[in-house]
Amino acid sequence: METITISPELKLSRVIQGFWRLQSWHFTPIQLCDFIHEAIKLGVTTFDTAEIYGDYEAEAQLGAALRLDPSLRSKIQIITKTGINKPHPDYPYRTKHYETSYEKIISSCNKSLEKLNTDYIDVYLIHREDPFFDHHGAAKAFAELKAQGKIRAYGVCNYDPIKFHAFNEVTDHALVTNQIEVSPLQFEHFNSGMMDLLQMENVHPMFWSPLAGGSIFTSDDPACAEVRQVLSRIAQNHHCEMDTVVYAWLLMHPVKGMVISGSQKIDRLKNAVDALSLRLDLEEWYEIYLASGKQVLR
DSSP states (O other): OOEEEEETTEEEESEEEEOTTHHHHTOOHHHHHHHHHHHHHTTOOEEEOOTTHHHHTHHHHHHHHHHHOGGGGGGOEEEEEEOEEOOBTTBOOSSOEEOOOHHHHHHHHHHHHHHHTOSOEEEEEEOSOOTTOOHHHHHHHHHHHHHTTSEEEEEEESOOHHHHHHHHTTOSSOOOOEEEEOBTTBOHHHHTSHHHHHHHHTOOOEEESTTGGGHHHHOOOHHHHHHHHHHHHHHHHHTSOHHHHHHHHHHHSTTOOEEEEOOSOHHHHHHHHHGGGOOOOHHHHHHHHHHTSSOOOO
């Protein structure tokens, strides 16, 4: 498995297993342990979750698996996130909103550590751009948590270039990633210059929803149909699965990002891992880039 060094002391697997939908899998702790072990056998050692995933339950589900098999903790890296509040019986929120204050980040991190049954988080992220963002307060919280050994590195999700640069200017340590949505149907971060800024800063992104939530393969939308046709032809030429082609397309980009696979099926995770050995040529890369009709070459 290829790894990406995101900080001097931390490497992540280039394929990451995501737990966005973990609650809907209805795994027992034993089943989740087995799943993690199978992922590790494939070389996938990095796992992504968040405070609000699974209606605030996903972190605890992962923690139950780690409690059942404590040996797993030293073999994996955990990514989790804070910054989104939504109504829930265990929380006092009336509406969905964002909160990234110093106090919120500290409090959420401590709760996540407890739920995850661990004493450190490998990568701690702010989940969404916050219009009410206190850059210095958030930077102070991250610095304290890192100094205390509660987090090893920190970054953001879904940030545009200006907001990423602004926050990176005030943090004690460089932001190690921006977790962003990129797929053959989603090009916001190509068009905004985010991919260029990340290369300039030598920051490696994590790509979430690389298969557009599966719509690439299931939707009747004309853009999806066009992408599917191109992927099918390229997959046939390379004797592989279409999702492997998508992952290879993302991994090929010079920004050297990581892809997040969100499936509960190990075979699907293996398809993502197989992408590391698939070499598309440049023309194939551009065929996929242009397939949806959303992008044009200037």
